[in-house]
Amino acid sequence: MSSKLYENGSSQAVALADLIAAQVQVIVTAYSASGQTIPSLDSTTAGPFDEPANTPANISMAIQLIEAACAQLCATVASPGHSITKKTYNYVEPACMLVVVNAKIADLLLGKPEGEHVEVLAKQAELDTGKLGRVLRLLATNHCFIEVKPNVFANNRLSLKLVSSDPTSAMVGLLTDEGLKSSAYVNETLFDPKSGPSMLPEDAAFKRAHGSPIFELHKRPEEKYRADRFAEAMIGWATVTDGNDLSKVYPWDELPPGTTICDVGGNTGHATLPLIKAHPKLQIVLQDLPAVIEQAKEFWRRENPKAIDNQNIHFVPVDFFKDSLTHGCDYYYIRHVLHNWAEVECIMLLTNVRKAMTSSSTLLIHDMVLQPLVRNTTSVFDQAPEPLLPNYGVGRVLLYQQDINMMGFVNSKERTLEEFIDLGSQAGFDFVKIWDAGEANSLLEFRAL
Ligand SMILES: C[S@@+](CC[C@H](N)C(=O)[O-])C[C@H]1O[C@@H](n2cnc3c(N)ncnc32)[C@H](O)[C@@H]1O
Numbered sequence: 001m002s003s004k005l006y007e008n009g010s011s012q013a014v015a016l017a018d019l020i021a022a023q024v025q026v027i028v029t030a031y032s033a034s035g036q037t038i039p040s041l042d043s044t045t046a047g048p049f050d051e052p053a054n055t056p057a058n059i060s061m062a063i064q065l066i067e068a069a070c071a072q073l074c075a076t077v078a079s080p081g082h083s084i085t086k087k088t089y090n091y092v093e094p095a096c097m098l099v100v101v102n103a104k105i106a107d108l109l110l111g112k113p114e115g116e117h118v119e120v121l122a123k124q125a126e127l128d129t130g131k132l133g134r135v136l137r138l139l140a141t142n143h144c145f146i147e148v149k150p151n152v153f154a155n156n157r158l159s160l161k162l163v164s165s166d167p168t169s170a171m172v173g174l175l176t177d178e179g180l181k182s183s184a185y186v187n188e189t190l191f192d193p194k195s196g197p198s199m200l201p202e203d204a205a206f207k208r209a210h211g212s213p214i215f216e217l218h219k220r221p222e223e224k225y226r227a228d229r230f231a232e233a234m235i236g237w238a239t240v241t242d243g244n245d246l247s248k249v250y251p252w253d254e255l256p257p258g259t260t261i262c263d264v265g266g267n268t269g270h271a272t273l274p275l276i277k278a279h280p281k282l283q284i285v286l287q288d289l290p291a292v293i294e295q296a297k298e299f300w301r302r303e304n305p306k307a308i309d310n311q312n313i314h315f316v317p318v319d320f321f322k323d324s325l326t327h328g329c330d331y332y333y334i335r336h337v338l339h340n341w342a343e344v345e346c347i348m349l350l351t352n353v354r355k356a357m358t359s360s361s362t363l364l365i366h367d368m369v370l371q372p373l374v375r376n377t378t379s380v381f382d383q384a385p386e387p388l389l390p391n392y393g394v395g396r397v398l399l400y401q402q403d404i405n406m407m408g409f410v411n412s413k414e415r416t417l418e419e420f421i422d423l424g425s426q427a428g429f430d431f432v433k434i435w436d437a438g439e440a441n442s443l444l445e446f447r448a449l
Pocket of ligand 1: 234235238264265266267268271287288289292318319320321334335336337340
């Protein structure tokens, strides 16, 4: 619905353009204050604020406002048919990204600022020259890679994220391969009378696309690369969405030495690793399935062997539905796990956590929390200024994209605050507080009832 403050599209468009100009100035000023300028898109050297974890809050906010306002301005001024057609064609970009990730084009262009002819790239990647050129041109038109001379391509700021040593490229691989294919079957899955209303992972679109549910597929020896890519993709996702910022989100400094945090379904423990680096007096108990715990040991040996030597990290394999979790930890931390499961399993898992807790333990759920699209004067969420949508629209669209992605992968979902509070209360928890944890995350604090 149109804002009452802005009566028509013209006043909205002008307000959006003003907002964009003002927020660009915020970013320029923040860079100047650190003696820098915004890196040009063609640059291949890291900028000071490339990692969300290092980005000042005012820059993150300005970026969200600019993204929201640019998208809303384009949708306001362009013809509806044009906007809808562009949205419809969005699928071709991830299809092209998967080709360049699998062909390791960004790796082939490393150290070549002058670029490389597409013929050379195609030969190295064993692809057809003409088709690879068209793929790269589509991506370069969307600011990933640059065409420095006709048919000569080079890396830029965005394509460097596709280099295979950057865990972001594993995330891109996972989403543009398993994610894109699953999404293509969401329509058939929703209209099918059996799978449409089902919340079972085996009824998800993923199975129609790949023949079996995701974790069954990943267990097959010949598909090991998918399991490895998934673990790496979790790290990539955490890096790009500020998930590693846990150390700054909660007042860990105020806790006594030896405070124990059980990272439930923590995968390799990549979310709690920076926490221990920042607060070495804390103790982590990492719990995940046995095979994952073995991967986690390797990860910590590589990334923080001191934490193993100092016994800051304990590796405890578990099936969190069947086994008891480590008893009596001060905190139970569950990050990006509940979004994999339907209500029944979430309540089963949370009830298991509740049983392991003492009366002084705290539950922290670190997850995406969907924000309402309707403006509300009593909202606990920070709402974007008018004429933007209160949930920051495209500035925070990642939350809603991830919600549909979870539907496609495992028939699960991202949740609203009310849904999390309801899950908690069904498992014996009282909601205490929501902590802002970055662009796409919130930290929800609960205590046992
Ligand atoms: C989406 S990942 C989240 C990992 C990590 N917390 C993060 O934030 O990146 C879900 C995790 O739950 C683990 N998991 C799934 N089923 C499990 C079970 N039955 N018992 C223990 N862990 C399980 C998976 O191995 C995986 O590491």
